[in-house]
Amino acid sequence: MDFYGTFHFPCGEATVTLQDISIIWGLTIDGEAVTRIDVSHKVEEWQHICLDLFGFLPSSKHLKGGHLSMIALYDHCMYNLVTDDTSEVDVVKFARCVALMIIGRIMLPDYQEGSARLIFLQLLRDIDNVKSYSWGSAVLAFLYRELCNVSRIEKTTMAGPLYILQVSLTYGHGAGLNVLAPTEGELTLGVPPVDPDAIIPVSPYGAQ
Template sequence: MADNRAPEDPSVLYLQKTHMSSKVSSETVDDIVKVKRSDNLIWKLYTDNYIHNRVLAYLDDIGFYGVLKCGSQVFDNHLITALVERWRRETHTFHFTCGEATVTLHDVSIIWGLRIDGQVVTRIHVSHTVEEWQYICLDLLGFVPSSKHLKGGHLSMTALHDHCMSNLVSDDTSEVDVMKYTRCVALMIIGGITFPDYQGGSARLIFLQLLRDIDNVKSYNWDSAVLAFLYRELCNATRIEKTTMAGPLYILQQIWAWSRIKCLNPDRDGLTLVVPLIDPDAIILVSPYGAR
C-alpha cells in the first residue's frame, strides 16, 4: 500500500490532492484498479495454431511476432494497483521508498522486441461514415464488417476473429490475401495487446493507415508509441476517480515488475528456459526477453 502522507515538498509532486494514493486508508486498502482487457480472441487464434506460418513470417518481418511469443498473462490487479499508487504524473516515475524508477524505451525494446527508432507513429484524426469504414476494411482486411461491429471508428475484435477463423490461410492462399489476413492479426495485436483502450473488445481503425503498406510497417518506431501510451494510461489511472485501467500492461506487470523489483520475483528454482534463445525451427530466430 502506498504511503498516503502528502509530499514534504509540494513544489514537485503538486497533484497529490487528485492522486489516488490520497484516498488510501485502512478501509480502502482492498480497493483495486481493474484492468480492461481485449486480448482473449487474439490468444485463441495464436495458441490454437490457427495463424499460418506465412502470416507469422510477415508478423516477424514487421516486428509484431515477438509480442505474441511472450504469451498471455493473468493480470494481478493488486500488483498493478500498488504500482499505480506509486506512479506520479508530475515526473513519470514510480516513487519507492528506495528511490525512483520507471519503464524505459530500452525495457520495451528488449521485452517485446519492438523497433526503437524509425518513423513516428502518429494518429491522423479522420471522420468516416460507417459505409466508408466498411469500404476501407474490404480493401485492407478482405471483408465488410456489419454496422453493428463498427462504432466510433472502432472495429470489434469478434468481427476480426470470426473473419480469420472462416478464412484460414493455407499454402495455396494468394499473397494478397495473406497480407490482408496479416493486417487482421496485426490489428488484433494492436487493439488487444499493445494499444488496448477503454472501449474493450475492439480495435481502433485509425491504425489501419499504418498497416496499409505491409513492407513499411517495420519502419515505424512502435517502441516509443507503446511507452508513451503506457505512460498516459498510468497517469490517467492515478486520478482519484478512476477504477479501471487500459494500456500495454503486459510490460508493466510480470515482465517489468518481476525483472526490476526483485522481491516480487517468483521462485524460479528448478525452472528451465521454455523458449531457447536460438530455435532453428522457429519462424522467429531470436525470441524477445519477455518470451524467455
C-alpha cells in the same frame, strides 16, 4: 532518451524503459513516429475500407465510433486461414487483420474493450512500411500517459499496454525496478528461469 519518469507502486519506485520494450516485445524503438490524423468515417465508409484492406465487409453491429470488434477480426481470420495456396494479396490482408488485433488488444488498447481503433489502418495500408515506425516508443508513451492518469484520485480504470508492465516487474529489466518474479526454487508453473548471463534473449521475453 536520457530521462525516464518513475512511478510509485506498493512494491516501491519503478519504471519501464525503451530498452525494456525492445527486449521484452522486440518492438522497434527507432523510426517514424506512430501518429496519424484521427479521421471520422460513416459506418458504410469504414465497411468499404475494411473490405479493401482486410478482404471482408464487417457487419454494422461490429463497428462503433471508429472501432472494429475483435470478434469480427478473429472470426474472419479463423475462417480464412493462410495456406500454401493463399495468394500474396490475401496473405497481406490476413497480416493486417492479425496486426490490428495485436495493436488493439495488446500494444495500444484503449477503453473500448474488445475492439480495435481503425485509425491504425492508415499505418497498415503499406504492409512493407510497418516496420519503419517506432512502435516501441508509442507503446511506452501510451503506458506512461495511462500511469500518470490513473494516479488521479477520480480515476478508477486504466487502459494501455499493461502486459508490458507486468512482464517488466516480473523480470526486472528497468533501472531501479523491483523484481517480483519468484526465485528459481519457487517456480511451480513450468516457467523456465531467465538466464542472468544472457545479454539479449533468443526471443522477446514477452513471447515466452
